[in-house]
Amino acid sequence: MYPEKAERRPDPEGCLTAAIRIPVRIVVLIVVVPVRLVWDALALCGGFLGRVLLRPLGRAFGWFHEHVLAPVGRGIARMAEAVATAAWWLCKAVLYWPWLGLWRYVVVPLAVHLIAAPAAWLYRTVLTPLGRGLARGAAWLYSRLLAPLGRGTRLTLWAVLVWPWTALWRYVVVPLASGAYRYVLTPLGHALTWMGRGLAWLGKGLAAGLMWVGKGLVTGLMWLGKVLVVIPAVFLYRWVLAPVGRVLAVIGREIGDALVVAWRVAGYLSLAVGRALKWLAWNLLGRPLRWFYREVCTPVGHVVRDALWRPAKKVAVETGRAVRAALASARETVRRARRDAWHALVGGERQPEPVNAIRGQARNLGGAAPQQTLPGMVAEAEISPHKRG
Incomplete structure (x- = not known):
């Protein structure tokens, strides 16, 4: 249905690539193998250190922060608050409320009754009539005296200062300036214009000549630069730098491939060295230690447990029971003696009381052992009925 596309084969490698590849890979392998071993050892040590030290330290710090620092911080914050x-x-209480009370209940009433009320009375009864009288006097003085005097002064100043200068400007300065502009400055400007046009034409010719000269110089310099710089640079790039760059690219590619292969x-x-070290450590340390634990420590531990620990534990338990029974019997004897002494001193008939079995004493095996009848008396030891003669 669809024409099969021919697979593109890689370009054939030259002899330079084949000659560079093997030495480069050998050198890179020699350099990379120790680095990889050191890297794997560091990674293993880092993982072990993280599992054994850093994670427990992190958990301990988290616990310390949660159970110590955080409560202490909250307590300090609450205390500070x-x-x-x-x-x-x-x-x-010390700085605000006393001054507020002083201002509200002392200063303000005093100011209202001692200053504001007299000032209002003075303004209303004295200053207001006085101000009105002064205002009426000032208005009469302005209308009758100051206004006529101001109009006369204005006319005098106009006649002395303004009108002469206005006449001088209008009838002397303006005619002289118009004549000078029309008969002197205008012809002089036309002459300067013609001179400027001539100079512009001359400058244009000089500029055109200089442009042609500059264009020739630029063309010559460009040709000279092409011959001296561009052509050698092109030759150097095409026949020196490009081959060297291709060689360096091949070397770099081979070094990269060699690094990848050497790292792998x-x-x-x-991995093989690690497994060998693991096998060696197991056979030199682990297996002997396991054999020593199984064949030596375990039997010795069982012997110690059966021959020493269990009998010692049994003796300790029995001793404890005997001591507790003796103490209980002593307490009961002391109690009975104290009661008998009390009855002997005070008097009264003693009522016999049933004696309860004390915990820790011997058991009564089916009524074969004698029961305790006297206070403080310990029952006999247990004897099996089969052992009685």
Whole structure:
């Protein structure tokens, strides 16, 4: 249905590539293998250190922060908040409320009754009539004296200062300036214009000549630069730099491929070395230790447990029971003696009381062992009925 596309084959490698590849890979392998071994060792040590030290330290720090630092910080924050609140209330009680009360209940009433009321009375009864009288006097003085005097002064100043200068400007300066502009400055300007046009034509010719000269110089310099710079640079790039660059590219590519291959091979070698070290450590340390634990420590531990620990534990338990029974019997004897002494001193008939079995004494095996009848008396030891003669 669809024409099969021919697979593109890689370009054939030259002899230079084949000659460079093997030495480069050998050198890179020699350099990379120790680096990979050191890297794997560091990674293993880092993982072990993280599992053994850093993670427990992190958990311990988290626990310490959660159970110690955070409660202490919250307590300090609450204490600081309480201290700040108390200080704020103290400052208000010492600095704000007394001055507020002084201002509201002392200064303001005194100012209202001693200053504001007399000032209002003085303004209403004295200053207002006086101001009205002064205003009427000032208005009469302005209309009768100051206004006529101002009009006369204005006319005098106009006649002395303004009118002469206006006449001088209108009838002397303006005619002289018009004549000078028309009969002197205008012809002089026309002459300067013609001179400027001539100079412009001359400058244009000089500029055209200089342009042609500059164009020739630029063309010559460009040709000279092409011959001296461009052609050698093109030759150097085409026949020196490009081949050297291709060689360096081949070397760089081969070094990169060699690094990849060497890193992979070093990984396999590192894995093999690690497994060999693991096998060696197991056979030199682990297996003997396991044999020693199974064949020596375990039997010795069983012997110690069966021959020493269990009998010692049994003796300790029996001793404890005997001591507890002796103490209980002693307490009961002392109690009975104290009661008998009390009855002997005070008097009264003694009522016999049933004696309860004391915990820790011997058991009564089916009524074969004698029961305790006297206070403080310990029952006999247990004897099996089969052992009685």
